[in-house]
Amino acid sequence: MSAFDTPDAQTCGTILTIDLGALVANWRDLQARAGTEAAAVVKANAYGLGIEPTVTALAAAGCRSFFVAHLSEGVRARQVAPDATIYILNGLLPGSGGSYAAHDLSPVLGSVEEVREWAAFHASGANLRPAALHVDTGMNRLGLSVGEGLALAHETNSTLAAAGIGLVMSHFSSSEDEADPANTRQMAAFAALVAALPGIPASLKNSSGHFLNACPSYQLTRPGYALYGGNPTPGQPNPMRPVVGLTSRILQLREVEAGTPVGYNGRWTARRRSRLATICLGYADGYPRNASGTDSSAGGSAIVGGVMCPFVGTVSMDLVILDVTDAPATSAKRGDPVTLIGGALDLEAVGAGAKTIGYEILTSLGRRHARRYVGV
Ligand SMILES: *Cc1c(COP(=O)(O)O)cnc(C)c1O
Secondary structure (H helix, E strand, C coil): CCCCCCHHHHCCCCEEEEEHHHHHHHHHHHHHHHCCEECEECHHHHHCCCHHHHHHHHHHCCCCEEEECCHHHHHHHHHHCCCCEEEECCCCCCCCHHHHHHHCCEEEECCHHHHHHHHHHHHCCCCCCCEEEEEECCCCCCCEEHHHHHHHHCCCCCHHHHCCEEEEECCCCCCCCCCCCHHHHHHHHHHHHHHCCCCCCEECCCCHHHHCCCCCCCCEECCCHHHHCCCCCCCCCCCCCCCEEEEEEEEEEEEECCCCEECHHHCEECCCCEEEEEECCCHHHCCCHHHCECCCCCCCEEEECCEEEEECECCCCCCEEEECCCCCHHHCCCCCEEEEEECCECHHHHHHHCCCCHHHHHHHCCCCCEEEEECC
């Protein structure tokens, strides 16, 4: 038992298992590949896996820098990582400087306005950690333009120094696709900016960036998805260790004749005499409704007794129906476990079955599952 386990891990039907040892191994692996310091991106509650347990494990392994999206996530990370540098990716909301100071957090400043507001807050005498400067090199989402960054870099009366900028960073839009020419354009634009800011550490690589040819690591990398076992090289074998497992249990079984409609609105019809298992997991648990299996389109799957069994009918709020006709009857009984994430059902396969990406599967894994933290 880990201190972070939810108390009902023994009795709840659905159990999310998080291997913190594999998480730490993935972080070490990426840091070794980078050949420089690797941070950990733990936004969105550590991609759904829990900020406190993941940050605790990574900080104990030597991770010194964390990135979250919201200030409230930074406050949670700070409680378990008192010495780390914690960057808030979504930047400075107007007037929020005091909250950063109170929790010793570092904003990722994403516009000239934010840089100026932070510099002014600095001048008020607050004792602040260095902030990061986010420059947009092609995503067009957050960040100063490269032109604005260069203009600030060439100022004689340096606003960047006044703002205590300790890191310059940019974010890839397509690094999982080595062939996308956006990667080289972004690398070139970022290199020009880094050259104009001598002495300021830089950061560019997200998870997939670690696997891009000819991409410099600079002084810090920012992996997220790959830490949690997601494949940073889609279409190729996954170099990372799996971190997440999701199992549920069979509540009921029934036999239906060919032609029987199943689930809400009868959107799946049995084509043969079938054995169906209803399991305790649904969209309220964060499993996307887009994983429904209908007469016109296949959806998600679960592994029952070693056999891949398709979802049939729409995913309900609390339930999914599986076609277990081909599973061994000895492993498809009331109460038996089924695997929803694990083995051949890796995050990529689960994402594809739900017509989304593994990132969204991870981050939607609801709070409703019992959680078991292992590997520590
Ligand atoms: C989410 C995020 C990351 C991590 O991306 P992964 O693809 O999950 O590795 C890194 N940098 C920024 C700015 C991000 O928003």
